[in-house]
Amino acid sequence: MRTRTLTQTASHWGVYSVETNESGDILNTYPAPYDTEPSPLIRGLQSLVHSPLRIDQPYVRQGFLQNPEANGPHNRGGEPFVPVSWEKALGLAADALLRVRANFGNEAIYGGSYGWASAGRLHHAPSVLKRFLGLFGGYVDKRGNHSFGAALGIMPHVVGRNDITDMVVSWRSVLENTELVVMFGGANIKNMQIDSGGAASHENSSGFMRARAAGIQFVNISPFRDDLPETAAAQWQVIRPGSDTAVMMALAHTLITEALHDQSFLQRCCVGFDRLKQYVLGETDGQPKTPEWAAQHSGMEPEAIRALARRMATSRTLITTSWSVQRSDHGEQPVWMTVALAAMLGQIGKPGRGFALGFGATNGSLASRARDIPRPKMSLGPNAVKAFCPAGRTNDLLLRPGEQLEYNGLNLKIPDIKLLYSAGGNPFHHNANTNRLLQAWQRLDTVIVNEIWWNAAAKHADIVFPTTTTMERNDILAADQQSRWVAMKKVVEPYKSARNDFDIFSDLAERVGVGAAFTENRNEMGWLRHMYDTARITAQERGYAPPPFDEFWQAGDYLFPAPESDEVLFADFVADPESNRLATPSGKIEIYSETVDGFGYSDCPGQPTWIEPKEWLGSPISKQFPFHLLSNQPTWRLHSQLDASPASRKNKVQDREPIKMNRKDADAKGLKNGDVVRVFNDRGAMLAGVEIVDDLLSGVLLIATGAWYDPAEPGKAGALEKHGNPNVLTRDEGTSRLSQSIAAQSVLVDIELFTGTLPAVTAFDIPAFATE
Ligand SMILES: Nc1nc2c(c(=O)[nH]1)N[C@H]1C(S)=C(S)[C@@H](COP(=O)(O)OP(=O)(O)OC[C@H]3O[C@@H](n4cnc5c(=O)[nH]c(N)nc54)[C@H](O)[C@@H]3O)O[C@H]1N2
Ligand SMILES: Nc1nc2c(c(=O)[nH]1)N[C@H]1C(S)=C(S)[C@@H](COP(=O)(O)OP(=O)(O)OC[C@H]3O[C@@H](n4cnc5c(=O)[nH]c(N)nc54)[C@H](O)[C@@H]3O)O[C@H]1N2
Ligand SMILES: [Mo]
DSSP: OOOEEEEEEEETTEEEEEEEETTOOEEEEEEOTTOSSOOGGGGTTTTTTTOTTBOOSOEEEHHHHHOTTOOSOOOTTSSOEEEOOHHHHHHHHHHHHHHHHHHHOGGGEEOOOOOOOOSOSSSOHHHHHHHHHHHTTOOBEEESOTTTHHHHHHHHHHHSOOOGGGSOOOHHHHHHHOSEEEEETOOOGGGGGOOTTOOOOOOSTTHHHHHHHTTOEEEEESSBGGGSOGGGOOEEEOOOTTOHHHHHHHHHHHHHHTTOSOHHHHHHHEEOHHHHHHHHTTTTTSOOOOHHHHHHHHOOOHHHHHHHHHHHHHSOEEEEEOHHHHSSTTTHHHHHHHHHHHHHHTOTTSTTOEEEESTTSSSGGGSOOOSOOOOOOOOOOOOOOOOEEETTOHHHHHHOTTOEEEETTEEEEOOOOOEEEEESOOHHHHSSOHHHHHHHHHHOSEEEEEESBOSHHHHTOSEEEEBOOGGGSOEEEOOTTOSEEEEEOOOSOOSTTOBOHHHHHHHHHHHTTOHHHHHTTOOHHHHHHHHHHHHHHHHHHTTOOOOOHHHHHHHOEEEOOOOSSOOOTTHHHHHOTTTSOOSSTTSSEESSOHHHHHHTOTTSOSSOOOOOOSSSTTSGGGGTSOEEEEEEOOSSSBTTBTTTSHHHHHTOBTTBOEEEEEHHHHHHTTOOTTOEEEEEOSSOEEEEEEEEESSBOTTEEEEESOOOOOBSSTTOTTOOBSSOOGGGTSOOOBSOTTTOOBOTTOOEEEEEEOOSOOOOOOTTSOOOBOOO
16 A cells, blocks of 8 residues: 655645655645635645756856856856765855955855745745854845835835835725725736745635625726736726826826815825925926826826726725836835825725735735734844845946945945855846846856756856755744744655755854854754744733644644734824824825935935836837836746746746737737747847737736746857846836835837747756866
8 A cells, every 4th residue: 555645834825735655756735724715836846846957966167166266257157067065065165255254354245145035934045044144244235125125215204114015905904994996006816826935825816806796996007907807897097007106196186176185184194295286286397297197198098087086085995006016117106106195085094995005916915914923033143244235236236346326315335245145036037137137247256056946046156055945844934924823844855965055054154163153053843943932932922822832833833813803004193193103204194205305316306206217108219119018927936936837837938938918019010829029128138929918008018027047148148038037128227216126117128020040948957067
């Protein structure tokens, strides 16, 4: 009789049990019994744990092995790798770290390693990396994030808070209170499969059906109809990408000219409305922001804007702005204006009304959950280096040492980075303008990467440490947006000689003399118990009763009770603004900010302002590059993770990432479904596969991020990208000097049928190997 074992583990996309046989083969994956709408992504990892794409042992780039101390420029990505022992690889890494520290100081080490890594609090790669580098004397860190960096920059000035993921409204609140949901950028249910740190259950994507049944009306203001599911029966207001702020201004114009704005709320809870009013009426710049004016920018009908403003003023209204809308040039503006509009309606502080940021951007964002659930985690420890780099400005960090970077009222001096360590992120996924990144990358003296698979991050390293997947280790899932702690148990033995990040950094710490400080003499289970016990004490202090560790580990999870009612954003403040001041200089919602004004940034003035994006359908270069390229989050993967899985590969067109385009545009370009196209601009070119759709604004192309970067000439900046990675086309300029966040959505391109001999996709090939 064959024995089959079921072991529970978890991922960003769900909790599941994995079935194995006695030889350790992975047979199947089953969702947790409490997950009523499991994500199809849960079967993604099983095929990749024993895949030939796994990195089976440590490797070193040939040129690095020959001369580890050589300065750039290097040929990373273009050279074979030499397999080496763990001893050798760890020794080379420790030597490089010690050498850079001795010669240039810790400010020459970049450890800001951005990335989602995997679920699990102990083996969270960027955390263990930072703990290690902190003990080593420090590292240049990143600040902010790619997801909602512009909101992170502006919201502290507007409402005195930066907890963006908490600025949402739960389904329960909407169902009980809301009449009208006005959504800039929609809420695409594909995004509700995941949570950073791990989704436990998924009950949110059916919310639209329940809301519809309750008579709640949705307006989807987006270039793409599918940004709301059909079940929402939404009204689709198609607009040009990058024009949301103009539409918001015109809504404000109607509210003001028809005296529909709540003057007493603005008086009591806000400062600076008069400034916005003067601007909207055109008193400051001679241009009233009328619906006719906004129509020219956005393509939305003036009468539709007027009608919507009136409906918003007379309904219980929630305005939501998706994170994507602020991942664009001047992305601070639509966020600021969202708050200003909600304030004008006087509905902030009321249940189910006001504003939300990223409603449905992740699974847990819409759940009813207590906000004070602690998370078992490992302490990062201190970082003695104070220099930092805004996330998304990596290319500037590496290419402009010694120069100044303006940021949120500061002048940052860009440090001279010599060594970059990346663990748990894919720089060749997340950074914009890959060709510029590649130039920056070749300047570094040393690049160390911990990776699971031979993706572009690994292929562009000097030293590659093979790491495990979640299935090869014990851990605890505890995510900010979840109410469950989940035991993640080891399903199979580590693949070949792959090791856990924690063990890799323990060994490196040992070699550089901080071993005991790093491990505190705990092993994996020792740490899990310690992390759990520490969080349990905090939980008990807050009135919860999680069981002792052994009981939890045995049971497999602990569910914190849902609160009886959901927190209403800003309710206390609105009830009594004098006693419950916001953490802004005025204590109120700042529709005008003296602080921001004082920075003197023309790209982010003192109040919400319509500023044309550098690249959009309204800019002069749209004559040369007539299509706006949007790159949204993928349905069949998490960023670049799982791109090699069967589900993601099945979705490709002639092996390339599908690019959606409007039928009219396809006809005009002589393209048909299934064609391979070259998409290009001055920054680069990629191949993609045509998918014709009817529900996308003409002039807009839409491709999901995450196809593994696959240059025709590896290592060479400017090479044709063969697989459909949009970041060879995106701009790497900051949203504004205020938050310097990524503006990956503000991009113009052209598209043509690819006519040459079609090059094979080699993204899923392992690199060339050599002997020393
Ligand atoms: N054009 C464009 N670009 C974008 C975006 C966009 O909308 N458009 N979106 C941006 C956004 S919002 C984000 S959040 C970023 C996401 O960017 P990333 O977070 O960098 O993307 P991931 O693909 O999740 O990268 C995680 C990497 O960690 C590895 N990994 C997983 N588990 C482990 C582990 O346990 N140990 C180690 N060592 N490695 C592990 C995976 O194999 C993978 O390579 O991308 C940004 N880039
Ligand atoms: N399955 C899956 N889910 C994910 C992720 C994943 O990789 N896979 N990634 C997660 C992460 S890290 C994040 S940050 C969130 C991101 O969540 P979002 O930023 O909300 O998601 P996107 O899919 O990038 O964008 C949603 C839609 O915004 C629209 N849009 C783009 N530009 C504009 C504009 O200028 N105006 C308007 N009105 N609409 C515009 C596009 O049509 C796009 O489909 O998603 C999370 N969810
Ligand atoms: Mo993100």
